[in-house]
Every structure is written in C-alpha cells, then in structure tokens.
Amino acid sequence: MSKETFIDEIAPYALNIYGEFKILPSVIIAQACLESGYGTSPLAKQGKNIFGTKGEYKGQSIIIQTIEYVNGAPVQVRNKFRKYPTWDESLRDLANLYAFGTSWNRNLYTAVIGEKDYKKAIKAIFDAGFATDPKYIEKLVNLIEMSELTKYDLTVEEVYHIVKKGDTISALAKAYGSTQVQIQQWNGLADLNLIKVNQRLRVK
Numbered sequence: 001m002s003k004e005t006f007i008d009e010i011a012p013y014a015l016n017i018y019g020e021f022k023i024l025p026s027v028i029i030a031q032a033c034l035e036s037g038y039g040t041s042p043l044a045k046q047g048k049n050i051f052g053t054k055g056e057y058k059g060q061s062i063i064i065q066t067i068e069y070v071n072g073a074p075v076q077v078r079n080k081f082r083k084y085p086t087w088d089e090s091l092r093d094l095a096n097l098y099a100f101g102t103s104w105n106r107n108l109y110t111a112v113i114g115e116k117d118y119k120k121a122i123k124a125i126f127d128a129g130f131a132t133d134p135k136y137i138e139k140l141v142n143l144i145e146m147s148e149l150t151k152y153d154l155t156v157e158e159v160y161h162i163v164k165k166g167d168t169i170s171a172l173a174k175a176y177g178s179t180q181v182q183i184q185q186w187n188g189l190a191d192l193n194l195i196k197v198n199q200r201l202r203v204k
Contacts, residue, residue: 001038001039001040002038003033003038003147006032006033006036006038006039007029007033007038007147007149009039009087010028010029010032010039010087010091011025011029011152012179012181012182012185013086013087013088013091013092013185014028014029014032014091014152015152015182016088016185016186017091017092017095019158019186020095021095021098021099021113022113022114023095023098023099023112023113023121024115024116024118024121024153025149025152025153026118026144026149026150026152026153027112027118027121027122027125027140027144028091028094028095029149029152030118030122030140030143030144030147030149031051031094031125031140032050032051032087032091033143033147034139034140034143035050035051035052036050036051039087042064043062043064043081046062046064046083047060047061047062047081047082047083047084048083048084048085048086048087048089048090049062049081049082049083049084049090050087050090050091050094051090051093051094052081053081053082053090053093054079054080054081054082055080055081055082056080056082056083057082057083057084057089060082060083060084060085061080061081061082061083062080062081062083063078063079063080063081064078064079064081065077065078065079066078066079097109098112098113098125099113108128108129109124109125109128109130111124111127111128112124112125112128116153118141118144118150118153119137119141122136122137122140122141123137158202158204159176159202159203159204160200160201160202160203161176161200161201161203162198162199162200162201163195163196163197163198163199163200163201164197165197167195168195169183169184169189169192169193169195170192172201172203173203175203176203176204177204178203178204180192183201183202183203186201186202186203187201187202
C-alpha cells in the first residue's frame with residue numbers, strides 16, 4: 001500500500017471524527033501514518049489496528065510477539081491486540097481517548113478537542129504523555145507539512161443539501177467536491193440509490 005493510498009483510505013474517517021469530536025483531521029491522519037507506517041505494520045495489516053491497542057474488539061483479537069523490558073532486559077512476550085473490522089474503529093478508539101481521557105484523568109487530553117492549530121494540538125497530545133519519543137512533535141509536524149494534510153482541515157465545515165428531483169449521489173459528490181463514499185458515511189446510507197426528495201444530506 002502506498003502512502004497516498006493509505007491517506008486516501010483513512011481521510012474520510014478522520015473527517016467524520018472531526019464532525020463528532022472536533023479533533024483536527026490532519027493530526028489524526030498524521031498520527032495514523034506515523035504509528036502504523038502508513039498501514040504497513042503487522043498490526044495494521046492483520047487487524048486494522050493502527051495504534052497498537054491491546055485487548056479485544058467485540059471478541060476479536062490477534063496475537064503478536066513483541067519485545068518488552070523487564071528489569072532493563074529485553075524479553076519476548078506474546079500479547080493480544082484488538083482486531084478491528086475497518087480503520088474507522090481503530091481511529092475512533094483514539095478519538096474516544098482524546099474526548100474522554102483515561103480512567104484516572106478524564107480531562108487528560110481536553111486541550112486537543114476543538115484546537116484549530118495542528119502544532120498546538122500535537123503539543124497537547126505529547127504533553128499529556130501519549131508518546132515518549134522526544135522527536136514525536138517534530139515528526140508529526142513534518143509529516144503534516146510534507147503531505148499537505150492541512151488541506152483536510154480546510155474542509156471540515158459541514159455543508160448540507162436538500163435533495164431535489166433528479167439528484168444523484170454521484171452528481172452531488174461532483175458538485176460539492178466530495179466523494180460518494182464520504183456522503184454515504186456521513187449520512188449512514190445503506191444504498192446510494194435510495195435517496196428521497198426533500199431529504200437533508202451532508203455533502204461536504
């Protein structure tokens with residue numbers, strides 16, 4: 001999977017997360033790229049698990065051998081990690097962490113929510129203890145700027161359309177510069193052909 005393909009796949013989910021949680025898409029996408037090697041890590045390939053979340057997801061998990069340090073010595077350990085059906089569930093677990101914090105501090109990531117400056121949002125994530133890599137902020141900022149991920153932050157203002165006779169999802173997607181998949185996900189449409197006159201649809 002190319003870097004561009006991975007970004008294209010997760011971008012619609014990141015935009016949905018912004019709509020619900022007000023977490024910048026550029027930050028979510030950058031973290032996903034960095035943490036999973038653009039979807040190429042064993043966890044990402046086998047379980048759509050982007051951030052190395054341990055445990056089970058609706059009873060589904062995968063076992064992967066990792067290196068952990070016990071008393072300073074490296075030890076091989078078999079760990080159970082969540083196996084997700086799509087990228088969406090993995091990204092939502094991260095969003096829920098930022099929105100609702102941890103069991104010991106519900107406000108740990110409050111500064112991330114609603115922040116419109118990606119550099120400040122990344123610093124808030126780092127300051128809260130999400131990562132220990134001293135270059136974590138630098139890596140994410142460089143990734144956002146090199147891949148021009150801020151373009152997704154410019155499309156987060158929601159636009160709605162009232163369906164008229166003759167409208168189609170493909171035509172609406174073209175008119176508003178979105179995709180059919182995005183419109184389907186934003187509106188929970190089971191069938192792209194089943195839309196009704198006067199129906200209110202989010203189209204951007």
